[in-house]
Amino acid sequence: MYCNPIFKKIKLILVFMVLSGLVKAQNAPFYSEIKAFKTQDSLHFPPKHAILLLGSSSFRKWTDVQNYFPGYPIINRGFGGSTFPDAIRYLNDIVFPYQPRQILIYEGDNDVASSDKITADSVFNRFKELFFLLRKKLPKTTIDFVSIKPSPSRQGLMPEMDKSNSLIKEFLKDKKNSAFIDVYHSMLDKNGLPDKSIFGPDELHMNAKGYAIWQKIIQPYLLKK
Numbered sequence: 001m002y003c004n005p006i007f008k009k010i011k012l013i014l015v016f017m018v019l020s021g022l023v024k025a026q027n028a029p030f031y032s033e034i035k036a037f038k039t040q041d042s043l044h045f046p047p048k049h050a051i052l053l054l055g056s057s058s059f060r061k062w063t064d065v066q067n068y069f070p071g072y073p074i075i076n077r078g079f080g081g082s083t084f085p086d087a088i089r090y091l092n093d094i095v096f097p098y099q100p101r102q103i104l105i106y107e108g109d110n111d112v113a114s115s116d117k118i119t120a121d122s123v124f125n126r127f128k129e130l131f132f133l134l135r136k137k138l139p140k141t142t143i144d145f146v147s148i149k150p151s152p153s154r155q156g157l158m159p160e161m162d163k164s165n166s167l168i169k170e171f172l173k174d175k176k177n178s179a180f181i182d183v184y185h186s187m188l189d190k191n192g193l194p195d196k197s198i199f200g201p202d203e204l205h206m207n208a209k210g211y212a213i214w215q216k217i218i219q220p221y222l223l224k225k
Contacts, residue, residue, distance in 0.1 A: 028089065029080070029082075029086055029089075030080040033079040033080055034079065034093050037077060037079075037093070037094050038093060041097070046075045047073050048098060048100075049099060049101040049225070050073035050075050050098065050101065051069075051072055051073060051074050051100060051102045051103075051222060051223065052075045052077060052095065052100035052102070052103045052104070053065065053075065053076045053077060053078055053104050053106070054087055054095060054104070054107075055078045055087065055104075055105055055107050055146070056078060056080065056081055056082040056083070056106060056107055056109055057078060057080065057081055057082075057205060058106050058109065058205065058206065059076060059078025060076070060079055061205050061206075062078065062211055062214075063076075065211075068211065068215040069215070069219065069222060072222050072224075075098055075100065077094040077095070078106070082107065083107060083108075083111045083114060084108065084111055084123070084126035084127060084129070084130055085126065087130055088126075088129060088133060095134070095138075099141075100138070100141055101141060101142065101223055102141065102142040102222070102223045103138075103141060103142070103143050103144070104144050104145075104146055104181070105127075105130070105143070105144070105145045106145075107126075107130070108126075108127065108148040108161070108165075109148050109151075109154070109161070112148070112154075112157050112160050112161055112164065113157060119160065120160050120161075120163035120164040120166075120167055121167070123148075123164040123168075124167040124171070128171065131143060131171075131175075131178075140177070141177070142177040142178065142179075142223055143175075143178045144179045144180075144221055145168055145180055145181065146181045146183055146214075147165045147169075147180065147181060147182050148161040148184065149183055149187055150162075150184055150187055150188060150193075150194040151194050151204045151205075152193075152196050154204065155194060162184065165180075165182070165184055181217060183214055183217050186213050187210070187213060197209060198213060
C-alpha cells in the first residue's frame with residue numbers, strides 16, 4: 001500500500017511531539033505528586049463544590065485537616081514545596097476539575113525562600129497571575145489567601161514575607177468573593193518572633209499546636225453550602 005512520504009513525515013513529527021510533551025510533563029516539578037492525585041481521583045473522585053486547599057507543604061502536611069473542620073467537605077491539594085508558578089502549572093489537573101465553591105491558597109513561603117531575586121513585588125505579581133486565572137475560569141468561586149507564615153528557620157525572610165502579605169491584603173480589599181486570612185501575627189511570640197513552640201523539629205513546618213491556631217483563624221471564613 002502506497003504511503004505518501006509527506007504524510008509519513010508529518011505523522012512522525014506528531015508522534016515525536018506527543019512523546020516530547022510526555023517527557024516534559026514527567027520532568028516537571030512535583031509531577032509524581034500530581035500524578036498520584038489524578039490516580040486517586042480516578043478511583044474516587046472528590047465531591048464537586050467542596051472547599052479546596054491549594055498550596056505548598058504547610059497544606060500538604062495538614063493530613064488530618066478534615067478533622068479540624070467537620071461538616072465542611074475539604075479537598076487537600078497541597079503538594080511538595082510548591083511555589084505560585086507550580087500552582088499555576090497544575091490548575092487544569094488539581095483545581096478546575098473539582099469546581100470548588102471556595103479555594104484557600106497558601107503559597108509564597110517557598111517563593112521568597114527560593115532566591116534573593118524574588119522580592120515581595122515578585123510574589124505579589126505571581127499571586128495576581130494565579131488569582132486572575134482562577135477568577136476567569138471560576139467566576140463564582142470564593143478565593144481566599146492564607147497569609148505567608150513566619151517560621152524560625154526563615155526568620156531572616158520575614159520582612160519580605162510581611163511586605164508580600166501587605167501587598168496581597170491591599171489587593172484583595174475590593175475584590176468580591178475574596179478575603180485575606182491573616183495567620184501571620186498570631187504565630188508570633190511576645191517579642192514579635194516566630195513562636196517556636198508551634199513548629200516541628202525542622203522549625204519550618206507546624207505541629208498540631210500550630211494547626212490549631214490556623215483552625216481558629218480560618219474557620220470563620222469557610223463557606224457552608
